[in-house]
Each structure stands twice: as structure tokens, then as C-alpha cells.
Amino acid sequence: MSHQPTKSRVPFLVLAALGVVYGDIGTSVLYALRECFSGAHPIPVNTANVLGVVSLIFWSLIITVSVKYLLFVMRADNGGEGGILALVALVRSKGKAGRPVLVMLGLFGAALLYGDGMITPAISVLSAVEGLGIATNVFEPYVVPITVVILIMLFLVQRRGTGGIGAVFGPIMIVWFAALILLGIPHIIENPVVLRSANPFYAFAFLRDHGWESFLTMGAVFLSVTGAEALYADMGHFGRHPIQIAWFSLVLPALVVNYMGQGALLLSNPDAREFPFYYLAPGWALLPMVALSTMATVIASQAVISGAFSLTQQAIQLGYSPRFNILHTSAHEKGQVYIPEVNWLLMVATVGLVFGFKTSTNLAAAYGMAVTTTMVITTILAYFVARERWGWSAPRALLVSGAFIAIDLSFFGANVIKIAHGGWFPLAVAGLIYAVMTTWSTGRQLVARRLADTEVPLSQFFATVAKKPPVRVAGTGIFMTARPEGAPPILVHHLTHNKVLHEHIVLLTVSIMDVPTVDPDSSITVDQLANGFWRVVTRFGFMDALDVPAALERARSQGLDWRIEDTTYFLAHLTLFTHDAPRLGMMAWRDKLFIFLSRNARRATNFFQIPPDRVVEIGIQLEL
Numbered sequence: 001m002s003h004q005p006t007k008s009r010v011p012f013l014v015l016a017a018l019g020v021v022y023g024d025i026g027t028s029v030l031y032a033l034r035e036c037f038s039g040a041h042p043i044p045v046n047t048a049n050v051l052g053v054v055s056l057i058f059w060s061l062i063i064t065v066s067v068k069y070l071l072f073v074m075r076a077d078n079g080g081e082g083g084i085l086a087l088v089a090l091v092r093s094k095g096k097a098g099r100p101v102l103v104m105l106g107l108f109g110a111a112l113l114y115g116d117g118m119i120t121p122a123i124s125v126l127s128a129v130e131g132l133g134i135a136t137n138v139f140e141p142y143v144v145p146i147t148v149v150i151l152i153m154l155f156l157v158q159r160r161g162t163g164g165i166g167a168v169f170g171p172i173m174i175v176w177f178a179a180l181i182l183l184g185i186p187h188i189i190e191n192p193v194v195l196r197s198a199n200p201f202y203a204f205a206f207l208r209d210h211g212w213e214s215f216l217t218m219g220a221v222f223l224s225v226t227g228a229e230a231l232y233a234d235m236g237h238f239g240r241h242p243i244q245i246a247w248f249s250l251v252l253p254a255l256v257v258n259y260m261g262q263g264a265l266l267l268s269n270p271d272a273r274e275f276p277f278y279y280l281a282p283g284w285a286l287l288p289m290v291a292l293s294t295m296a297t298v299i300a301s302q303a304v305i306s307g308a309f310s311l312t313q314q315a316i317q318l319g320y321s322p323r324f325n326i327l328h329t330s331a332h333e334k335g336q337v338y339i340p341e342v343n344w345l346l347m348v349a350t351v352g353l354v355f356g357f358k359t360s361t362n363l364a365a366a367y368g369m370a371v372t373t374t375m376v377i378t379t380i381l382a383y384f385v386a387r388e389r390w391g392w393s394a395p396r397a398l399l400v401s402g403a404f405i406a407i408d409l410s411f412f413g414a415n416v417i418k419i420a421h422g423g424w425f426p427l428a429v430a431g432l433i434y435a436v437m438t439t440w441s442t443g444r445q446l447v448a449r450r451l452a453d454t455e456v457p458l459s460q461f462f463a464t465v466a467k468k469p470p471v472r473v474a475g476t477g478i479f480m481t482a483r484p485e486g487a488p489p490i491l492v493h494h495l496t497h498n499k500v501l502h503e504h505i506v507l508l509t510v511s512i513m514d515v516p517t518v519d520p521d522s523s524i525t526v527d528q529l530a531n532g533f534w535r536v537v538t539r540f541g542f543m544d545a546l547d548v549p550a551a552l553e554r555a556r557s558q559g560l561d562w563r564i565e566d567t568t569y570f571l572a573h574l575t576l577f578t579h580d581a582p583r584l585g586m587m588a589w590r591d592k593l594f595i596f597l598s599r600n601a602r603r604a605t606n607f608f609q610i611p612p613d614r615v616v617e618i619g620i621q622l623e624l
Contacts, residue, residue, distance in 0.1 A: 013242035014249075018177070019169030021234045021243055022251050023300030024120055025065070025227025026173065029180060029255060030127040030277050030293060031360050032057065033262045035220035037273040040365045040421060043210070043217055045270035047193070052206025053217065054197035054263035057224045058256060064375075065228045068404045070247055073232055073378060074240050076385040081516035081543055082235030084109045084374065085314045087381040089514040089542065090389065102381060104438065107320060109377035110311060111433035112370040113229070115426025117308040118349040119367050120226075121301035125150050127360035128293035131278045134286060147354050154298055155347035158305060159327075159338055169299045176296045177254035179289070183280040184261025191264035218414035219368060224259070226371045227300070229378065233307055236516060236543065308346060309339050310543075317512045317542040319444060320437040322601035349429075357422065366422025368415045370430060376408045436597065439586065443594035446585045447574070448482060450622060451489060461487035462530055470501050472532070475566035477502035478552075480604070484509040484537050490572040490618050504562065505533045508548070510608065516543040524551055526558035534560055548608040569610050573617045574598070 036043065036053045043049050078086040088106035091099065126147045132139035139146075188194060196202060207214045231243055262276040272279035281289045315321035327338045357363045383401040386392040392400075415423065481488030488507060495501060518541045527535040538551040548569075552562065576584075576595050584591040605612050 010242055010245070013238045014246045015170035015174075017170075017234070017238040017243045017246045018173040018250070019171075019299065020303050020306070021231055021238065022173060022177075022227070022246065023169075023296060023303045024124070024230050025225065026176060026180075026251060026255070027124050027128070027293070027297050027300045028224050028226060029258045029262070030297070031123065031364055032220065032223040033259060033266075034273065034276055035223055035361065035364045036217050037266065037276075039220050039361055041213070041216040041220070042273075043213060045266050045273055047267060048202075048209070049206065050263045050266050051194065051197045051202040052210075052214075053221065054194060054259055055200060055203035056206065056218070056221045057259050058197055059200055059203055060221060060225050061252060061255060063407060064225045064404075065231070066247070066252065068379070068407075069228050069231050070244050072400065072404070073382050074235055074243070076382050076389070077235060077240065078514070079516045079541070080236055080239070083233035083311070083314070084113070084229075084378055084381070085311065085318065085542070086236075086516065087378065087385065089318065091381055091384050092514055102384060105377050106381055107437050108430060108434050109374040109381075110315065111430040111437060112374045112426060113233075113311060114308060114433050115370040115429040116226075116229075116374070117304045118346060118353060118429065119363060119370070119426060120304045121151055121154070121297075121346075122147075122350045122353040122357070123360050123363040123367055124297035124300045125294065126354055126363065128290065128297040130360060131275065131286070131290035131293060134275055134278050144354060144358055148351050150294065150298065151301070151350055151354065152347065154301055155305070155343055155350075158343045159340070169302070172295055173299060174250070176292060177250050179292060180254040180258040183277075183289075184257040184259075184264075187261040187264040187268075187280060188257065191267050194260045194264040194267060197260060197263060215414055216417065218410060219418060220364070222368050222372060222411045222415060223364060224255075226368060229371060229374055230303060230307065232378070233311075234303070305343070305346060308342055309337050312339050312342050313337050314542050315437060316607075317540070317544075317546070318514075319512065320441050322436075322440055322597045323604065323607045325602050325606060353425075362422070365418055366425055367418075368411075369418050369423035370426035372408065372411045372415050373427075376405060376412055379405045379408055435590075435593070439590045439593050440597055442586060443584060443590070443598070447576070447598075447622065452483060452486075454489060455483070455486040456492055458485070458487050458529070461492070462533075465495075465501075465531060470495060470499055472501055472503050475502045475568065476504040476506060476562040477568050477570060478506040478508050479570045480508050480510070480548075480572070480608075482509065484511075484535065488572075489620055490570055493618050493620060494570060502568070503532055505531075506552075506560070506562070507533065507535050508552075509535075509537045510546065510548065511537055511539045513539050513541055515541045517541040518544060520554060524554050524558070526555050526560050528559065536560065546608050548610055550609075564611075564614075567614060569615045571604050571610075571615060571617050572620045573603075575619060575621045 033053065037045055074082060076087060076090065078090050084106055088103055088110070091102045091106070126143070129143050129147045129150070132146075133143060210217070231247070235243060261280055265272050265276055265280055269279070278286060278289065312321060312324060313326055316323055316326070324339050324341050327340070353363065357366070379401050383397050386397040386401065387394065419427065479488055479491045479494070481490065491505070491507070518539045523539045525537045529535055536552070536555055538548070540546055549564070552560070576598055584594060586594070604610070605615050
């Protein structure tokens, strides 16, 4: 996706962004205001409280979403790609003091998004289905089972891919946001005093008058902006401007009108606090609104699930995760992927959360801890991008990011209390995933050093070949190696045991760059060596599909001649073993975890899209 999409594609991208990006924040109207007045820490329904809370929500949408994310953070794009791992790639550079700390912060922020990805589908769909209980008591015992069935069906269809998701979901979300406006306007007309909430005085007055109680309420107010991180994460799919156009032209007005409509309703009917959103609708429209809400929450869940797939793909290619089976579900959109293992883990966790918490109010008590922590980390990383990439002075960058982080920290502090009420769950998930990511990254580096110590210099290898020439057979042998220097261990093993070499030998290194995509014209380097040997380095971005055969096709223009039918790929199957306690260089439990992950990582054949009938795997053992 380019920074500036063509004008003819902007309307389509705006529609697609509505269908994918805004589902989470667009369905927060179902529970955000309700949790302030009928949640774990309810406050009385009176004019001052309603105006104060609606004012807090209004200014949270303006400052956190409109200004911070849409106008500030989204400028920090990495080749058009957004999201916290894109920020990590921007700040990840060697030789700078303190930079590993920033990378670790970014990785923890990415890990937190998985916890969010488990809670969001559960709370969104559950809050929509709970509307059935307002229409009739008959459905009350079946709210949880219905929610679970909907969620299971959602995860079961993931394998079909998300192709056309924007075209299908976009129109539904237009209807949803239009409905939000239509539901809110009559109540605002009936009770226009709620329009005063646009004055920030009411927000400050609420915080001033309620002290600690207002601090607890902020934890519920934060639910209105929980989808803001998705705006940034999905920037690479749609571009910054279509996302901004969709927000300012439809989404923001719809949310403001609906929240104010709910506030106006509470001013005239305090008993509506348990489900203010559904009480906006006239009786005849209640069941249709439950159906529309359910569709909107399924769309919101789909966006989060797809985001988890994309995040995992980036983590794998940046070297922070072992390989999974990545299935590309679209021939045209590289970002549309499906990862079965991630899908089933999310399904089990989400369904378990619904059974465990049973109501959206209970889930809301746990929701927000992960998201607000990620927001704090995003602001910190964006400060360094502003200084180093945009050339901002320290005072300017500190003033802007400091203002945002002050608000982020207030939300963070308000959500800390949720840890005891279930907020520990996304933190525990994040801690586990963070341990896997850092262990895998560090372990790979340590193993690479061990292998480098056993590497034979290429000049020495050529001397050995010249001294005792092996049998050369027709065809091309492609030996994949992580290091673009020396004779790879897999080549030495092959020659030692098989006593034969192909007529043409390609030493192929796949390099993942800290950019989302790499220009095909500069993505490959070919060097002709002696004795029929070639050194090829092919570069991919962390969002590119790792198609090795396609990359090698581009090498033909630089003189490498090879035929598919006469080519064999040689891949190393590395086995780590130990006669005693593992001694890789990390803590003992991390050494054991890395060995477990390496043994269960998926084979490279599918990952690099290599034809399986052209692959020979050679086992290499490394004693720790």
C-alpha cells in the first residue's frame, strides 16, 4: 500500500476501512457508557454526572483518537505500514545506548495485543447478544450459549480467508454508524441540555468533584477508545488518508451523537442505565438492532482476529517467533493470511472467557488493561521516531508526546485496579508471549554464533575441493544458509557424506529487512564465485510473502542460469541436544524453552514456498 493512494481508489479504501478498522471502537457504544453507571463501580445518574461522563468520553475521542492517533502517531509509518511492530522496526538499530530497552518495550506491547484479541470478541459479541434479554426473558438462559456458538462459527470460517472483507463488511458498518446517528438524534432533540457536554468544563468538574470515584470511572470511560490502536495497526492495508476520512466524516460524528443520545436518555430515564444503548431504540426496532449489533460485533471480532494473524506473521519474519504454517488466503493482498495454530488458540481462549465471565459487565472489569499499556508504549516509541525520523527538537517532541502520555497514564492508572478483577488474564498472556518472543530471538542469535564458530572459510573450502575434486553432476543445488559468508555447514555435511556436488551451486541467504516491503528491483544480489559457485542474497520486507522460487527468478537477470526441473534445494534440519543441562547462554528455563520451540517450529519448506518434491533436508546436530 502506497502512502498516497490514487484518487479513484480512495472511496473504496474508505469503505474497506469502515469494514475492518472501525468495528472495535464502533461497537464500544454497546457497553462503554453503561459501565460508567451500571458497572463494577457505578456512579449515580444525575445531570452533573451524565454531563461529566459524556464530556469525558467526547474529549477522549477527540484527544486520544483524533489528535494522538489520527494526526500524530499515524505519521510514524514504516514504508506505509503501521502498528507497534512497525514502530519496533523503526527504532531497532544497532549501536545506540538504550535501544534494546525500547525494542523490549515494543515487543511487550505487541504481546499485549494478543490478550486484547482474546477479550475483544468475547465482550463485543456477548454485549450484543445480551440485548435479547431486554426484548424477552425467554432468551436470558441462552445468552452465553448463543454467544459461544456465534464465536465458534466465526473462528471456523477463518480458514476461508478475509478476501473481500472490506467490500462485504463496509456497507454493513455504514448501516451501523447510520443507525447510531438515527438512534441518538431523537433523544438529543428531546433533551438538548446534553449538548453542553461538549464543553470540557463538565469533564474537569466531574474529576474535581468526585476524587477517587472519578478515577475508577475513568477505567470505564477508557472503553470508548479501546479500538484506537487498530487504526494505526491497519494503516498498511488502507493508507492513512482513507482511515482519516472515514473517521472524521462518519465514525466520529456517529459515536458522538450516539453517546450524547445515551446521555440524554439517562437524563430523562435513569432506569435505562443497565442498557442505555438498546433503550435508545423504540420497541419495534429492538430485535433488528440486536441483529445489527451482533453483525457489527462479529465484524469487530474479525478485524481483531485478522490483526493477530498479521502480527504473528510480522513477528516470525522479524525473528521474534518460531515458524508457523502461514496460509496466504488472497492472491492479490499480501496482508491477508491465516495461521491455524493462532486461530484455534484464540478460539479456545475466547470461548473460555465467555464461560468464565458470563456477562459483558464482568468482562469489562478485565478489559482495558492490555490496551492502555500498549497505548503508553506506543507514545514512548513515537517520541523517539519524532526525534530521529522527523527531526523534531527535544522540547517539541517532549511537549507533544508528554501531553499524550499524561492522558495515557491516567487511563493506565484507572485500569490498574482491574488487575484483581480479571485484568491479570491479558497481562499473563502477554507475559507468556513476551517470554517466547524474547527467548526465541535471543536463542536464534546464540545458535547462529555457535554455528559461525564451526563455519569453514570459503577459500579453505575451495582449496579442499580443488585438492580432491568431487564428482559433479548436472543441475543446480541451492543451499540455504543464514549467513552470507563462509561455507555453510549444510554444504560441508553434504560433501562429506555424499561425495558429490551439482554442476552449479547456489549459496542462498534470505534476509528480512526492517521495512514492510522491499523493491523487487533491489531485492536480490548475485555474485559469481569460483568453481561454479554463486552467492545469492535475497531480501524481503517483514510483510512480504517469502517466496524463494519467485526471488530466484529475478536472479536470472543478473546472470544466474537455472532450470526448475534440474534444481534441488538443500535445507538444514538443526537438532539441538545435550548430555547434561542445556548451556546455550540464557537462564536454564529459557534454554529449555528455546529447545522446545525449535523442535516444534514448522519446517522451512512451506514457509519459503519451496516445492516439497525439490527439497533434501540434511540433519545437523548442535550440542549445547
